[in-house]
Amino acid sequence: MYVAVKGGETAIENAEKLLAEERRGNPDVPEISLEQISEQLSLSVDRVMAEGSLHDRKLASLAIKQARGDLVEAIFLLRAYRTTLPRFGASEPLDTAQMAIQRRVSATFKDLPGGQILGPSFDYTHRLLDFDLAENGAMPEPAPEADTPVDATMPRVADLLGEEGLIEREIPNDQDAGEPLDLTRDAARFPLDRATRMQGLARGDEGFLLSLGYSTQRGYGRNHPFAGEIRLGEASVEFIPEELGFAIEIADITVTECQMVNRFQGSDEIPAQFTRGYGLVFGHNERKAMSAALVDRALRAEELGEATDAPAQDQEFVLSHADNVEASGFVQHLKLPHYVDFQSELITVRALRAEALDKQAAE
Amino acid sequence: MPPPSFDATEHGPDTGQIGAKTEANQIRSRRMSVLAKAQPDRLEALWQKFDAHPKWQPLKATETGMVMVRGRLGGTGDAFNLGETTVTRAAVRLEDGRVGLSYVAGRDHQHAETAAVLDALLQGQDDECDLERAIIRPIETEAQDSKAKRARKTAATKVDFFTVVREREA
Numbered sequence: 385m386y387v388a389v390k391g392g393e394t395a396i397e398n399a400e401k402l403l404a405e406e407r408r409g410n411p412d413v414p415e416i417s418l419e420q421i422s423e424q425l426s427l428s429v430d431r432v433m434a435e436g437s438l439h440d441r442k443l444a445s446l447a448i449k450q451a452r453g454d455l456v457e458a459i460f461l462l463r464a465y466r467t468t469l470p471r472f473g474a475s476e477p478l479d480t481a482q483m484a485i486q487r488r489v490s491a492t493f494k495d496l497p498g499g500q501i502l503g504p505s506f507d508y509t510h511r512l513l514d515f516d517l518a519e520n521g522a523m524p525e526p527a528p529e530a531d532t533p534v535d536a537t538m539p540r541v542a543d544l545l546g547e548e549g550l551i552e553r554e555i556p557n558d559q560d561a562g563e564p565l566d567l568t569r570d571a572a573r574f575p576l577d578r579a580t581r582m583q584g585l586a587r588g589d590e591g592f593l594l595s596l597g598y599s600t601q602r603g604y605g606r607n608h609p610f611a612g613e614i615r616l617g618e619a620s621v622e623f624i625p626e627e628l629g630f631a632i633e634i635a636d637i638t639v640t641e642c643q644m645v646n647r648f649q650g651s652d653e654i655p656a657q658f659t660r661g662y663g664l665v666f667g668h669n670e671r672k673a674m675s676a677a678l679v680d681r682a683l684r685a686e687e688l689g690e691a692t693d694a695p696a697q698d699q700e701f702v703l704s705h706a707d708n709v710e711a712s713g714f715v716q717h718l719k720l721p722h723y724v725d726f727q728s729e730l731i732t733v734r735a736l737r738a739e740a741l742d743k744q745a746a747e
Numbered sequence: 748m749p750p751p752s753f754d755a756t757e758h759g760p761d762t763g764q765i766g767a768k769t770e771a772n773q774i775r776s777r778r779m780s781v782l783a784k785a786q787p788d789r790l791e792a793l794w795q796k797f798d799a800h801p802k803w804q805p806l807k808a809t810e811t812g813m814v815m816v817r818g819r820l821g822g823t824g825d826a827f828n829l830g831e832t833t834v835t836r837a838a839v840r841l842e843d844g845r846v847g848l849s850y851v852a853g854r855d856h857q858h859a860e861t862a863a864v865l866d867a868l869l870q871g872q873d874d875e876c877d878l879e880r881a882i883i884r885p886i887e888t889e890a891q892d893s894k895a896k897r898a899r900k901t902a903a904t905k906v907d908f909f910t911v912v913r914e915r916e917a
Contacts, residue, residue, distance in 0.1 A: 433830070434830065437830040437831060438813070438830065438831050438832070438833065439816065439830060439831065439832035439833070439852075440832065440833040440853065440854070442853070442854070443833065443854075466813065466831060469811060469812050469813045469833070470810070470812040470813070471812055471813050471814070471815060471831070472812045472813065472814050472834055472836060472850070473814055473815070474814065474815040474816075474817055474828070475814050475815065475816045475817055475832075476817070477817040477818055477819045477826045478816065478817065478818050478819075478829070480818070480819075480822045481822060484894060484897070484898065485898075485901060486897070486901050487901070487904075494908060495908065499905045499906065500905065500906040501901055501902075501904055501905050501906075502904040502905075502906065503901055503904055527900045527903065528900070528903045529896065529899035529900050529902075529903055530899050530900075530902035530903040530905070531899070532899070532902060533895055533898030533899045533901070533902050534898050534901045534902045534905065536898075540822055540823075542821060542822070543822075543823070554819075554820060554821030554822070554823045554824035555823065555824060556819070556823075556824055556825050556826070557824075557825055564817070564825065564826050564827050564828055566815070566828050567828070568828075577825075578820060578825070578827075579820060579825045579826065579827035580827070582818075582820060582827040583827050583828040583829070586818075586827075586828075586829050586830060587830060621814070621816055621832060621852070623814050623834075623850060625836075625848065625850055627838075627848055628772075628848065630772045630773075630775075630776055631776060632776050632779040632780050632783065632850060633780035633783060633784065634780075634783045634784075634814065634832075634834055634850050634851060634852045635783065635784060635832060635852030635853075636784060637816070637832065637852075639818075639829075641822065643821065643822070660821050662820055662821045662822075664818045664829060665829075666829070666830055
């Protein structure tokens, strides 16, 4: 049997042109600029940078424009671009205690050093459609300024609990371990340590992690979480160039950090105390940081001697399916021609049916 | 790809031992940080106002790459890989042999090259030199002002509770 192995070039070219035209939309409507996307769709840009694993607002804005606002497609574009760049090295770990705070709330302590700082959040809005925004041109009223700025640094809530020994200590164990494993360079070999899992969560799909986090709240691996602290702000990226041997700051980047505080019954070795779940993401994305923190804590079940029978506690399940570029690729590859595979399936099904019919006729 | 190995300080004035926390290194680090975080347009505008532009050559082709940004578990524990950021590196040699270097977030080659030229010019210069006064300090002050404004707007969203019970003192 002969099958067509070539063809469709003209159709593909024309489909690309049609896509470009659809992307542009009605030509009477002004074209959207990358600056407009970066400034006015900033949370889309944040999500694309976080899951695309590349902090670059201009590139993420371009990806969103090219993908017609399809964020998972935009994430794919950014991931593909980052594979073309060399790596100069790794930064010093961000010091989130020193970040310039833009928002900081705790659900565990009402009154805490530095205070509850609401910042730019949807949380306290009515969440009703605002038809004023449908009319272009109106500038928002300037946000009021207090006489004194927020404290330059604020202690983390988890560190306050730590002073009383009520929460597990979080100290580096990495002196001997060396560099953290990098999921973008090394194949994931399960079980992964917590630092490597955290990279997977940081670049994992927001929707997937949200659902998994939600599942732990609904009883699939319940872990009694409190939002100890959520903070948003700008942290300095420090890098030590090999040529210099001392640190320079190369950028201030916005990150969202969540510290979940979870009740822990205690075990043979550990007295009852609070344990932690942690989430850190590029940009302003509390939903993602909180989901990551819930899932991080769920994935620690085995380490803490808890039952591990829920999906969110299974690291191979979670981390093998959290990446939306991989997931989207494998689901959507089903669109590619499977003509020959399907032909063989047809033959098999026909043969089985014929066999069954023959058998029926014989009985 | 490993970074090129060259000594950016070898032709500069004596900046002491590389990597050492010398005063010269601290001054250079501060200036390089200010230049890296500058708005490219603003830096260019201030630099263009400056008369004495030296001739320079790239010591190594200006290149855009990435730096892996790391965090720590719980903010204080083991380091982990958060995600990368684009970074552009420029290394330049001035006509008189002085060498400058820059690492600047983003993909703006001109920003990186201007920063590297300024790094070369500024080494060994004191706090009252022309470049410090005409370029570094204005950029630094503007950044601080803009940060302070943001911090005051943020402070206006701080919650004042009417009944204050201090849990930690109870």
